[in-house]
Structures are given as C-alpha cells and as structure tokens.
Amino acid sequence: MTTIDPHLATAGTTGDRADGALSSLAAWITTSDHKKIGRLYIGASMLLLLAVAVVASLLGIERIDATSDLLDSGAMPQMFSLYRVVLTFGVVAPLGLGLAVAVVPLQLGARSLAFPRLALGGFWAWLVGGILVIISIALNGGPGGGDPEMVDLFLIAHILLVLGLIATAGSVATSVLTTRAPGMNMRRVPLFAWGALIGALGMLLLLPVLVATLVMVAIDHYYGRTTFGGNTGIADWVGFAFTQPATFVYAVPVFGFAAEAVATASRNRLPMRGVALTGIALVGTGLLAGVTQTDAALPRDVLQQSVGDFIQDVLPYLLLEALPLLGPVVLLAVIGLALKPPVRPRISAAFVAGILSAGMVFTGMAGNALYQVGDAQLAGTVFEEGAWLYVSYGLVIAALGALTYWGPKLWGRRIDDKKSLPLVGLAFIATVLAALPYYIAGFAKQPAGATQFDYSGPQNLWNALSAAGHILMLLTVLAFIGLAVSSFRTGDLAGDDPVDGQTLEWATTSPPPADNFAEVFIISSPEPLLDLKPARTAVTEGTA
Amino acid sequence: MHALPPAPAPAPRRQLFVGTSLACAAGLMLYGAMIAMFVRYRKITLAVPGSEWKPAKSVVPEVATNIMLISFLAIYVFVQWAVYAARRNHKSYVGLSLGLTVVIAIAVINAQAFTWFQMNLGVRDGTYQTLFYALTGTFTVLMIIGVVFSLVTVFRYLGGRTNDREIVTAHAIYWYFVGAAFVALWFVVYVTK
Numbered sequence: 001m002t003t004i005d006p007h008l009a010t011a012g013t014t015g016d017r018a019d020g021a022l023s024s025l026a027a028w029i030t031t032s033d034h035k036k037i038g039r040l041y042i043g044a045s046m047l048l049l050l051a052v053a054v055v056a057s058l059l060g061i062e063r064i065d066a067t068s069d070l071l072d073s074g075a076m077p078q079m080f081s082l083y084r085v086v087l088t089f090g091v092v093a094p095l096g097l098g099l100a101v102a103v104v105p106l107q108l109g110a111r112s113l114a115f116p117r118l119a120l121g122g123f124w125a126w127l128v129g130g131i132l133v134i135i136s137i138a139l140n141g142g143p144g145g146g147d148p149e150m151v152d153l154f155l156i157a158h159i160l161l162v163l164g165l166i167a168t169a170g171s172v173a174t175s176v177l178t179t180r181a182p183g184m185n186m187r188r189v190p191l192f193a194w195g196a197l198i199g200a201l202g203m204l205l206l207l208p209v210l211v212a213t214l215v216m217v218a219i220d221h222y223y224g225r226t227t228f229g230g231n232t233g234i235a236d237w238v239g240f241a242f243t244q245p246a247t248f249v250y251a252v253p254v255f256g257f258a259a260e261a262v263a264t265a266s267r268n269r270l271p272m273r274g275v276a277l278t279g280i281a282l283v284g285t286g287l288l289a290g291v292t293q294t295d296a297a298l299p300r301d302v303l304q305q306s307v308g309d310f311i312q313d314v315l316p317y318l319l320l321e322a323l324p325l326l327g328p329v330v331l332l333a334v335i336g337l338a339l340k341p342p343v344r345p346r347i348s349a350a351f352v353a354g355i356l357s358a359g360m361v362f363t364g365m366a367g368n369a370l371y372q373v374g375d376a377q378l379a380g381t382v383f384e385e386g387a388w389l390y391v392s393y394g395l396v397i398a399a400l401g402a403l404t405y406w407g408p409k410l411w412g413r414r415i416d417d418k419k420s421l422p423l424v425g426l427a428f429i430a431t432v433l434a435a436l437p438y439y440i441a442g443f444a445k446q447p448a449g450a451t452q453f454d455y456s457g458p459q460n461l462w463n464a465l466s467a468a469g470h471i472l473m474l475l476t477v478l479a480f481i482g483l484a485v486s487s488f489r490t491g492d493l494a495g496d497d498p499v500d501g502q503t504l505e506w507a508t509t510s511p512p513p514a515d516n517f518a519e520v521f522i523i524s525s526p527e528p529l530l531d532l533k534p535a536r537t538a539v540t541e542g543t544a
Numbered sequence: 545m546h547a548l549p550p551a552p553a554p555a556p557r558r559q560l561f562v563g564t565s566l567a568c569a570a571g572l573m574l575y576g577a578m579i580a581m582f583v584r585y586r587k588i589t590l591a592v593p594g595s596e597w598k599p600a601k602s603v604v605p606e607v608a609t610n611i612m613l614i615s616f617l618a619i620y621v622f623v624q625w626a627v628y629a630a631r632r633n634h635k636s637y638v639g640l641s642l643g644l645t646v647v648i649a650i651a652v653i654n655a656q657a658f659t660w661f662q663m664n665l666g667v668r669d670g671t672y673q674t675l676f677y678a679l680t681g682t683f684t685v686l687m688i689i690g691v692v693f694s695l696v697t698v699f700r701y702l703g704g705r706t707n708d709r710e711i712v713t714a715h716a717i718y719w720y721f722v723g724a725a726f727v728a729l730w731f732v733v734y735v736t737k
Contacts, residue, residue, distance in 0.1 A: 114559050170566050178557040201566075208570045212577035219678045223668040227585065227675075291573065 034113035038102020048090040053474035060467025066452045077144040082137045088242045096253040100172045100196035106505035107190040109181030111515040114174035122167030129161030143235035151231045155218035173200040183523035190503040195256020198284040202249035206287045210241040244368035248286030254398040255280045261354030265345035276334040282327030289320040296320040300374035321372045328362040349420035353401020356428045357394045364390030383442025389435035397427045408494030412511040415487040426476040434469025437462035502527035564714035568721035575725045582675045605662040608655045609734040616723040623716040630712040642698040
C-alpha cells in the first residue's frame with residue numbers, strides 16, 4: 001500500500017475512478033490531508049462571501065433612500081447582525097485560516113499539519129455553527145432578536161463556530177512551532193507562515209475571551225435573566241470581536257502574503273527580513289484591545305488637559321489603537337525597499353493583490369486610529385463600518401491573489417494570470433467604493449446601523465456608491481469563483497514551480513502528494529529555492 | 545522537482561506538548577475572562593449602598609472548597625511523579641500516579657457537586673447565582689476533560705506505548721492549568737466571595 005497520492009497527470013491510470021461518489025464524499029468529510037481541509041474552508045467561506053455580499057448590497061440599497069421599503073424595517077437589526085457576523089466569522093477569519101491550513105505545511109517542508117483531525121473537527125464545528133447562526137438570525141434570533149429560542153440558538157451556535165476556529169488556529173500554530181524542516185529556525189520561517197502563526201496565536205488568545213462572554217450571556221439569557229442586557233445587550237457584549245482592532249488579528253496573514261508576493265515578484269531576497277517579521281507581528285497587537293475589551297478612545301480636547309491626564313489618556317490609545325498601525329508602516333517600508341529601482345518586479349495577480357490588500361487593510365487600520373480620536377467626533381457613525389470593510393474586503397483581495405498564486409499547489413492547475421489580474425483590480429475598486437463613502441459619510445454624521453437618517457450633504461450619493469461597491473464585489477467574487485472552477489477543472493497543468501518561487505512549497509509536485517514531500521529538506525536560509533537556483537543554472541550552463 | 549539535499553526524518557518537536565500548552569493558554573484566557581466578568585459585576589453591585597451580592601443565607605462550605613484546593617497540590621505531585629517515573633521507565637509507578645490523579649480529580653468533582661448542594665442557589669435567582677454557576681460549571685467541565693485526558697494517558701501508557709512520554713508531560717501541563725484556574729476561582733468566589 002502506498003501512502004503517496006498519485007500525481008494529477010497520472011491519476012487516471014490508478015483505478016481510483018472506480019471509487020464511488022459516496023466513498024469520495026466520505027473521504028472528503030473525514031480527510032486528514034491539510035490541503036483538502038484548507039480547500040473545504042476556502043470553498044465554504046467563498047460561498048458565504050457571496051451570501052453576505054448579497055445582504056450587504058441589499059442593506060446598501062436600502063440606505064440610499066430613507067423611504068425605501070425594499071426590506072422590512074423590523075428585520076433591519078437581523079440584517080445588520082447577519083452582515084457583521086457572517087462577514088467577520090463566516091468569511092474573514094476562516095478564509096485566512098483556510099489558506100494557512102492549505103499552504104503553511106507545504107511552506108514548512110512538513111509532511112502534514114499538526115493535529116489534522118483537530119483542524120478538520122474545527123472546520124465542521126465552524127460550518128455547522130455558522131449555518132445555525134444564519135438560521136437563528138433569519139428566524140428572528142441574533143442580537144436584538146425577538147424570538148428567545150432563536151436567540152439562545154444563536155448564542156450556542158456562535159460558541160460552536162468560534163470553538164471550531166480556535167481548534168483550527170491551534171492546529172496551525174502548533175504546525176509552525178513544531179513541524180518545520182530541519183534548519184528552518186523561526187527567523188527562516190516563510191513570511192506567509194509567519195503571518196499565519198501570528199494570526200493563529202492572536203485568535204487563540206482573543207477568541208476564548210469571546211467564548212467566555214458568549215457562555216455568560218447564553219446562560220444569562222437562557223435562564224431569563226437580564227444581567228447582560230437580554231437580547232438587546234448581546235451586541236454590546238460580543239461586539240468587540242467584530243470591530244477594530246480585534247479584526248486586525250484575523251487579517252494578519254494578509255501582510256505575510258503581501259511580503260511573500262513582493263519577494264517572489266522581485267526575484268530577490270526580501271531586505272531587512274527581521275524587520276518585516278517584526279512588522280507583521282506588530283499587527284497582532286490588535287488583540288490587546290480585544291482581550292481587555294477596552295475602548296481606548298482619546299477624549300475631546302485632549303491637548304488642553306494637564307500633563308498627567310494627557311498621559312493617562314494617550315498611553316492606552318497608543319498601546320491599544322496606534323501600536324498595531326506601526327506594523328504595516330514598517331512592512332510597507334520594507335516592501336518599498338524591496339521594489340527600489342533597479343528592481344523591476346514581475347507584475348502578477350498575486351503581486352498586485354498583495355500590495356493592494358495590504359494597502360486596504362492599512363487604510364482600515366488608519367481609519368480605526370482616527371475613529372478613536374474624540375475631536376474627530378466619529379463615534380457612533382458609519383466611519384467604523386468603513387474601516388471594517390477596508391479590513392474585511394482587503395483580506396478578500398489577498399485571498400483572490402493567494403488562490404491564483406497557490407492554485408497549482410492546491411489543484412494542480414493554474415488560474416490564468418491575465419484573467420485573474422483584472423478581477424483583483426475590480427475587487428480593489430469594489431473595496432474602495434464600498435468603504436470610502438462611509439469614511440466621508442462618517443464625517444457628515446451618518447449614524448451606524450441605521451437605514452433612516454437625515455444629514456446635510458449628498459447622503460444618497462455616498463450610500464449609492466457604497467451599495468455599488470458591494471454589488472461589484474459580489475459580481476467580482478462570482479466571476480473569480482467561475483474562473484477558478486473552470487481553471488481547476490480544465491485549465492493547463494501547472495509545473496512544479498510556475499511562479500519561480502523561493503519557498504519549499506515550490507520544491508514538490510503540483511499538486512503535492514498526500515504527504516507533501518518525498519524527502520525531507522535541510523534548510524540553510526529563508527529562501528531555500530533561491531539557494532538552489534543559481535547552482536542549477538551554473539550546472540546547466542556547465543553541461544551545455 | 546528541485547534536487548534539494550535529502551535529510552533524515554526530523555526528530556519530533558514535542559508536538560503534543562506544544563499543542564497542549566497552546567490549548568492551556570487559550571483556556572486561561574477563557575477562564576480569566578469569566579473571572580473578570582464576575583469581579584466586574586461584583587464591584588458594580590456592591591457600589592450601590594445596601595445592595596447584596598452573594599445571598600446572605602447561602603454559606604460557602606469552606607471545608608470542602610479548601611480541601612479542593614489542597615487536592616490540587618496532591619494532583620500536582622502525582623502528575624509530576626508520573627513525568628518523573630515515565631522518564632525512568634517505571635511503568636507501574638506511572639500507572640499508579642496517573643490512577644491516583646484520576647481518583648483525586650473525581651473527588652474534586654464530587655466536592656464541587658457537594659458545594660452546589662450546600663449553597664443551594666437557584667441559577668435564575670440573581671446575577672451572583674448566574675455567574676457562580678457559569679464559573680463553577682466551566683470549572684467542572686475542565687475537570688471532566690482532565691479525567692478523560694488522564695484515562696487516555698494511563699491506557700496508552702499501560703497499553704505498551706511506554707516510549708510515548710510526551711503525553712505524560714502534556715497531561716501534567718493540563719493539570720497545572722486546571723489547578724491555576726481553580727486557585728483563581730477559589731480566591732475570587734470562595735474566599736473574597
């Protein structure tokens with residue numbers, strides 16, 4: 001018996017086709033292959049992205065005209081809950097985690113993910129919990145819901161969903177800490193794997209606080225108490241996990257991917273790699289505000305306070321709100337160095353997506369830092385939603401680039417870069433369209449989570465632009481899914497290293513066998529394939 | 545495929561130990577958050593003059609709760625004894641120490657049930673009661689997980705997997721975590737009340 005999966009090109013000769021659809025389904029449901037688990041996560045979260053983009057589009061259209069009766073006004077709290085919960089915990093967190101599950105063991109030179117069945121169990125808990133969350137919100141549950149039983153179901157399902165993410169995050173973090181190839185110390189860990197580690201550790205520390213809160217609120221609500229404000233208090237208690245800066249933790253892998261894509265495109269080693277790793281890690285400090293559930297906003301007229309009061313107000317703000325922002329500043333500086341002339345980067349969908357997604361998440365982080373300044377008077381406005389959208393859709397852009405980049409390793413076939421690149425561009429435009437108008441409307445005092453408002457300025461225009469952004473994102477993701485499905489079914493077979501990569505995933509076949517590598521590699525630098533390629537060229541020239 | 549130099553299979557890097565440690569860190573965050581919410585509501589309630597936090601008629605059975613605390617000292621000794629014995633391949637001592645850990649852990653669960661019975665609180669009767677049951681219920685779940693972990697460890701070890709010492713170490717780490725959680729529970733709920 002072999003434990004190695006056949007290469008895609010020869011799969012048809014192995015007799016595996018004789019297996020029935022049922023056994024194939026069972027194999028998927030019970031798989032311990034990290035690539036399949038990652039694909040399950042990615043596929044499910046992309047489908048949920050389509051669903052939430054529809055909800056976001058409807059909410060956007062509803063906000064264009066205050067007299068609109070497109071949606072029942074009584075259903076608005078549920079719609080906003082659905083939008084928040086599903087985009088954050090149905091798309092952003094699992095999409096980054098799914099990519100990490102699929103790719104990180106390959107980058108580490110590992111034969112498998114640590115605790116793969118834990119990761120798989122996490123996926124099913126997340127999926128079942130997510131479906132129940134959606135059902136409960138749709139049936140008048142969720143924060144502010146009117147049906148007590150559905151509110152209970154929402155809380156319990158949410159606990160299940162988050163426990164699933166914690167389990168998978170534990171698996172990813174343990175993989176990076178324990179399954180690296182010989183010679184790969186922590187300074188040599190690939191940049192995306194480093195981002196995945198920081199994100200997973202952040203989730204491991206942040207999400208249990210959310211579980212604790214949900215358990216308390218669920219017990220309180222189930223027994224008819226109102227200690228935590230009953231159904232209307234749920235959003236206040238668990239909202240910290242859906243807003244900035246906690247959302248930065250879910251988006252950390254974006255920066256790892258951006259750095260990785262830039263290094264590959266530049267065909268050089270990333271300069272000041274230690275600084276880049278520090279920058280990525282700094283983004284993870286976003287969890288500090290989450291775990292302490294502290295809103296470290298700067299009060300108004302902070303500059304007119306006494307020195308003692310000033311320090312007392314400014315220090316928490318700097319630590320909890322501004323420190324995560326330092327991460328992308330550092331990383332973008334390193335990226336700038338990497339692309340300094342005479343370097344001419346190879347323009348690809350992954351490279352463009354990496355740069356744009358890091359820029360979008362950075363814009364969201366900067367927006368959050370501004371939102372917390374009292375003198376800006378943005379509290380309670382849609383400005384916060386704009387920042388959240390920049391972070392969330394920023395991760396979606398990164399996912400489109402990452403799927404194009406690592407598609408060969410996950411499916412064995414390539415997505416045509418020329419077709420993927422315009423879609424990345426469209427996703428960028430959609431993100432700016434969806435989020436930027438809320439930044440502007442926030443200054444005009446458009447209230448958050450409301451469909452009826454009246455303020456001076458072209459309020460219809462801002463909301464129409466945002467709705468158009470959501471619709472464009474929906475169409476773009478739909479087109480990308482279509483492109484990916486057709487490419488992975490009938491596209492060109494990929495070579496082992498079609499992107500001229502630097503890290504270990506490009507040293508195995510496309511797709512890799514079930515246990516990834518036929519041999520164990522000894523690593524002597526962060527870019528093991530770059531060490532090899534000049535030698536290979538020299539040998540070729542010598543032979544010629 | 546590139547011809548990178550092959551190497552022997554890497555030595556295990558204590559995967560179970562690292563994974564258990566991460567799980568314990570997550571558990572500490574979970575339990576710490578619950579304790580923090582208990583303390584916060586106690587402070588809010590007691591800030592109102594004349595208000596009552598813990599019902600006066602309900603008395604904490606301090607003998608039982610103190611014995612639970614002391615039991616954790618014994619658990620700490622036994623789990624570390626198991627690690628010590630496993631390193632020296634003393635199979636019978638490993639089995640004995642892990643078995644004693646299970647017995648004491650069940651005794652702690654029993655003491656917790658006794659505490660619930662003695663305090664005679666209704667979960668819907670007030671904020672204190674709700675939070676009390678949330679905290680002690682979560683602690684009991686952690687204890688039950690610990691008992692299962694101990695049983696798995698002892699069956700694996702006595703079943704012949706004596707080279708698998710890492711699980712004994714990971715098992716010890718888990719009990720250290722549960723002990724730390726109980727110390728916080730004991731101090732906040734049973735001592736300062």
